[in-house]
Amino acid sequence: MSDTKMTLTKAFMAGPGPRDMREAVLLWGKGLCMGVADIIPGVSGGTIAFITGIYTQLVDAIRSFDFAFVRRVVTLDFSGALASVHLRFLACLLCGILTAVVGMARLMNHMLHVHPIEIWSLFFGLIAASVYVVGREIRPLGPANLGLVALGTAGSYALVGMIPVSTPETLPFIFLCGAIAICAMILPGISGAFLLLMLGKYEYVTRTLRNPFVLDNFLVIVVFAGGAAAGIIVFSRVLHYLLYRWHAATVSVLTGFMIGALRKVWPWKEALETSVIGGKVHVLREQNILPGGVDAELFLAIGLALAGAMAVLLLDRVSRGNMRV
Numbered sequence: 001m002s003d004t005k006m007t008l009t010k011a012f013m014a015g016p017g018p019r020d021m022r023e024a025v026l027l028w029g030k031g032l033c034m035g036v037a038d039i040i041p042g043v044s045g046g047t048i049a050f051i052t053g054i055y056t057q058l059v060d061a062i063r064s065f066d067f068a069f070v071r072r073v074v075t076l077d078f079s080g081a082l083a084s085v086h087l088r089f090l091a092c093l094l095c096g097i098l099t100a101v102v103g104m105a106r107l108m109n110h111m112l113h114v115h116p117i118e119i120w121s122l123f124f125g126l127i128a129a130s131v132y133v134v135g136r137e138i139r140p141l142g143p144a145n146l147g148l149v150a151l152g153t154a155g156s157y158a159l160v161g162m163i164p165v166s167t168p169e170t171l172p173f174i175f176l177c178g179a180i181a182i183c184a185m186i187l188p189g190i191s192g193a194f195l196l197l198m199l200g201k202y203e204y205v206t207r208t209l210r211n212p213f214v215l216d217n218f219l220v221i222v223v224f225a226g227g228a229a230a231g232i233i234v235f236s237r238v239l240h241y242l243l244y245r246w247h248a249a250t251v252s253v254l255t256g257f258m259i260g261a262l263r264k265v266w267p268w269k270e271a272l273e274t275s276v277i278g279g280k281v282h283v284l285r286e287q288n289i290l291p292g293g294v295d296a297e298l299f300l301a302i303g304l305a306l307a308g309a310m311a312v313l314l315l316d317r318v319s320r321g322n323m324r325v
Contacts, residue, residue, distance in 0.1 A: 007079045
């Protein structure tokens, strides 16, 4: 191996990330869980990051790609650039996310259509337990922080109930959509797909992705990706500042976001308004309803909700042990 390769290898290993194969596999598994959440409408990968104890590391890893990193790359200081970013952490995490997206997207889409109550019950239990896990970090749990929890709950509850709007297809607005949607990656309780639906650009963006090499579509994808990059760079810094400057207040609001998001994952729903987008029926407006009766389906749903909650509590216990990365 050449000296250059050795230097790059040392620089890669110098950044934060898993220290051995066991931690790498655990981090990959957390990314896998985030990826599964990201392909479920209304569920955020940021919620899973919070549950698994890597939320702060994720925000720090994203913001490590700063102007200093760009300057080192431009000046061909590749070793310095590698050592300054959290590439090992992100590489393991992104591998897990991509594994889930590629390997489970079709299965989860099928399950949501064939067994919606069962799947939503599982995720309801997962998020309900995560409220406890995240809310436990609110210290002190005084009137001010409880007020912020209520504020976050009200905002999230209202947001997930909004009807998607009709919006322009101009490139500046597409850039803005990318910047807003990507924030859901690190914002617990809100999904990027839902934000695109709310902005009226879900069908437009997914349609361009089906034919990415058409010139007009390629331009839209580049602009959207540019907005996503700008959005996550800016938002990760804002969130990092809030978490370090006003940790309890920020966690209080994020806890409220997850409580409000329970509206979206309530298993029993009734569609009030639908729209055909890209040949598929999408629910624009719906209301939560009570279970139809006491039957086997109800007991199965309760069992799956409890299983989801237990999985979160177990994952939290593991993450708080020696295997935390």
